[in-house]
Every structure is written in structure tokens, then in C-alpha cells.
Amino acid sequence: MKKILIIYGPRGGFTEQVADSLKSQFSRKFDAKSLPGSMVTSSTFREFDLVIFGIATLGQDSWNAGRQDIDVNQIQVIINKFDFTGKRVAIFGLGNSILYPEHFCDDMGIMEEILQGKNISIIGYTSTYGYDFKDSKALRKNQFCGLALDNDTEHEKTESRITAWVDAITTVLEK
Numbered sequence: 001m002k003k004i005l006i007i008y009g010p011r012g013g014f015t016e017q018v019a020d021s022l023k024s025q026f027s028r029k030f031d032a033k034s035l036p037g038s039m040v041t042s043s044t045f046r047e048f049d050l051v052i053f054g055i056a057t058l059g060q061d062s063w064n065a066g067r068q069d070i071d072v073n074q075i076q077v078i079i080n081k082f083d084f085t086g087k088r089v090a091i092f093g094l095g096n097s098i099l100y101p102e103h104f105c106d107d108m109g110i111m112e113e114i115l116q117g118k119n120i121s122i123i124g125y126t127s128t129y130g131y132d133f134k135d136s137k138a139l140r141k142n143q144f145c146g147l148a149l150d151n152d153t154e155h156e157k158t159e160s161r162i163t164a165w166v167d168a169i170t171t172v173l174e175k
């Protein structure tokens with residue numbers, strides 16, 4: 001059975017809630033686990049086939065520059081230092097498209113660029129259909145480079161977006 005690790009930061013908000021919800025949904029078909037970044041060691045990391053990173057955009061020009069959250073710090077260490085050989089990666093991001101319409105889920109895009117720079121293969125790009133925003137660093141042509149969620153102002157859409165993403169990733173993993 002394929003193993004999925006959902007690594008998230010920060011804790012205590014929507015990012016954590018979404019990580020838990022993804023874990024429940026993926027557990028129907030896979031061995032799925034969710035952990036805040038700071039609880040992930042290189043030996044835990046080694047066991048998994050798919051790694052999902054979940055982060056929130058918190059308003060700096062570069063990812064995690066202002067807050068220095070411990071879980072997000074460790075996600076940066078994981079991306080820079082851990083061995084991704086044979087693993088696939090997907091990303092989800094929390095944001096707010098009403099308050100930050102020109103920077104919606106920017107940090108998801110910053111993270112994806114870092115991963116691409118390390119030749120890490122990323123799955124789970126999504127359509128922007130149904131979103132209302134002006135710009136985002138997470139845009140790749142007409143898609144987001146992961147699952148973009150706005151639980152602040154569109155919480156009613158979150159569950160169906162998660163389900164559609166889980167289905168799409170499941171299809172890729174089962175091929």
C-alpha cells in the first residue's frame with residue numbers, strides 16, 4: 001500500500017484542519033499520516049511515497065521570512081536537505097482571496113519554485129475555475145501549482161475542493 005505523509009505548518013489553524021481532513025480522506029485507500037513540520041525527521045520521511053506540504057501565506061515577500069514558525073522552518077529544512085529520490089510531492093496552501101487578492105496563496109508558488117529548482121516532481125496542479133482573485137505567485141499558466149484554499153472567506157467550498165484534489169491524486173497514484 002502506498003504511503004502518504006502530509007507535512008504542515010503552522011499549527012492550530014485552518015492549515016492543520018485541512019491536513020487532518022486530507023489524512024482522513026486519503027486513509028480510505030492509502031496509508032496516510034499527517035504531522036506538523038517540526039515532528040518530521042529524515043528517518044520518518046524516508047518511508048513515504050508521496051509527500052504533501054501544506055502551508056499558509058502570511059504576507060511576506062519571501063516565504064516564512066517574518067514569522068519564523070518552527071513547523072514552517074522545518075519544512076524549509078526538509079526541502080533543502082532531505083532526500084526526495086523516488087518520491088512524488090504535492091502542495092496545498094491556505095490564503096485569503098478577499099483581503100489579499102493580488103497575493104492569493106503566494107507562498108505555495110514560492111515553495112513550488114524551490115522544489116522545481118531541486119528537480120523534485122510535483123503532482124496535483126488544479127484549475128482556477130471558481131476562484132475570485134487578481135494575481136498569485138502560485139499561478140502556472142492557467143492553473144494553481146497545488147490545492148489553493150480560502151477558508152477565511154470561502155469555507156463552504158473547501159470540502160469539495162479537497163475531495164476533488166484527493167480524487168485526482170488518487171488517480172495518479174493508482175496508475
Ligand SMILES: Cc1cc2nc3c(=O)[nH]c(=O)nc-3n(C[C@H](O)[C@H](O)[C@H](O)COP(=O)(O)O)c2cc1C
Pocket residue numbers: 010011012013014015016056057058059060094095096097100103104105106151152
Ligand atoms: C498577517 C497575515 C498576512 C496574510 N497574508 C496573506 C497573503 O499575502 N495572501 C493570502 O492569500 N493570504 C494571506 N493571509 C491569510 C492567511 O493565509 C489565512 O488566514 C490562513 O488561513 C492562515 O493560516 P492558518 O489558518 O493555518 O493560521 C494572511 C494572514 C495574516 C494573518
